[in-house]
Amino acid sequence: MIEIPEAESLSRQITEAVTGKRIAGVVAGLSPHKFAWYHGDPKDYDALLREKTIDTAVARGGMLEIRAGNAVLLFSDGVVLRFHTRDEQRPQKHQLLIEFEDATAISASVQMYGGLWCFKEGEFHNPYYDTARSKPSPLSDEFDKAYFDGLITSSDVQKLSAKAFLATEQRIPGLGNGVLQDILYKARVHPKRKVETLTEGERETLFNSVKSTLKEMTAQGGRDTEKDLFGEP
CATH class of the missing domain: 3.20.190.10 (MutM-like, N-terminal)
Known part of the structure; x- marks a missing residue:
């Protein structure tokens, strides 16, 4: 994927x-x-x-x-x-x-x-x-803490799980199940944890994990489960 x-x-x-x-x-x-x-x-x-x-x-x-x-x-x-x-x-x-x-x-x-x-x-x-x-990439400067706060504090997402918040409804285009587990694991947030139960500190940690995990994966050329333009993993 x-x-x-x-x-x-x-x-x-x-x-x-x-x-x-x-x-x-x-x-x-x-x-x-x-x-x-x-x-x-x-x-x-x-x-x-x-x-x-x-x-x-x-x-x-x-x-x-x-x-x-x-x-x-x-x-x-x-x-x-x-x-x-x-x-x-x-x-x-x-x-x-x-x-x-x-x-x-x-x-x-x-x-x-x-x-x-x-x-x-x-x-x-x-x-x-x-x-x-129409939406900023998590790899861009436009996807900052204020932008993420706007997503995670919306009344529409409070009853959702952390997993559903991140990977559904194209809230963050291109973020799917392939990278999701690493992001949540590094943030120490359980996939089924409800958004409304996350503290301010946990939300900030989750934001930082989204940014850093995707940046690291991109720097490495993507996940090794996928092959690149030259057929290399």
């Missing part, structure tokens, strides 16, 4: 590996997959992306957003991205293949389910994507 640390790591690797590269061609939907989600007709992806240059790659919660000119590529959890060198054989099965003019490439394959959306800015809306764009 791709969560904040993995999405951040992938965005950095994409930035280093393909920023500035010009797209030579795109193949989308080669291997049919019932739970591979596209925006519109995947056959249109080539026309939308061909001859455009990769500009930026950023994490949006647990999603990865890549921009190329006026086009946006968005990958959700469940999509495995791989970088391929010029001499490397391309996978026989994939849901998306982007070839660059220097003969390197990136492939995207869906495991159980996943989104591989390509669209012009403003033409696509997804509640998870829109929420992730």
Whole structure:
């Protein structure tokens, strides 16, 4: 499962590996997959992306957003991205293949389910994507103690467990069960503990654990249960 640390790591690797590269061609939907989600007709992806240059790659919660000119590529959890060198054989099965003019490439394959959306800015809306764009990442300075206090003191969350508070309703986009246990363990807060029973000190400790745990995981390239852009854990 791709969560904040993995999405951040992938965005950095994409930035280093393909920023500035010009797209030579795109193949989308080669291997049919019932739970591979596209925006519109995947056959249109080539026309939308061909001859455009990769500009930026950023994490949006647990999603990865890549921009190329006026086009946006968005990958959700469940999509495995791989970088391929010029001499490397391309996978026989994939849901998306982007070839660059220097003969390197990136492939995207869906495991159980996943989104591989390509669209012009403003033409696509997804509640998870829109929420992730509108809220600060826990890795950013905007996600400070005051912001966290606004979340945890809301009347809507007082009856929730600490686990439900952190990992449901997209309160913190990209924070899921994969990183949740480490955060709660380091904060010494039981997953079933009700938010309303947490002291001010415990809430501050939980905030610090969210920040430090995700920062540490991201610095390490994400959890070792997931593989990176180059197929390494």
